[in-house]
Amino acid sequence: MKNNLRVARAEQRWSQADLAEKLGVSRQTVNAIETEKYDPSLPLAFKLAEVFGKPIEQLFFPSRSAGCEPAGSRVISTVPEEG
8 A cells, every 4th residue: 555654754844753652653663654565554544644634545545556546547448248
């Protein structure tokens, strides 16, 4: 899952350690989420949204490689009927 955590954290001028303390997790966890090595649990994603004061959708979005695409970008093709 892609995310904007590094940008959101920089806007607040927080270090990874600062954010980790606010979340009650390790700095390594924050780093792993930012570098997309780890997807947060749903409760942690909600906590991140709360800490930043932003909707989850502004922090996280599906990656195209996971088979998910942002709304409006999906190409729909029709298959002709046999007959």
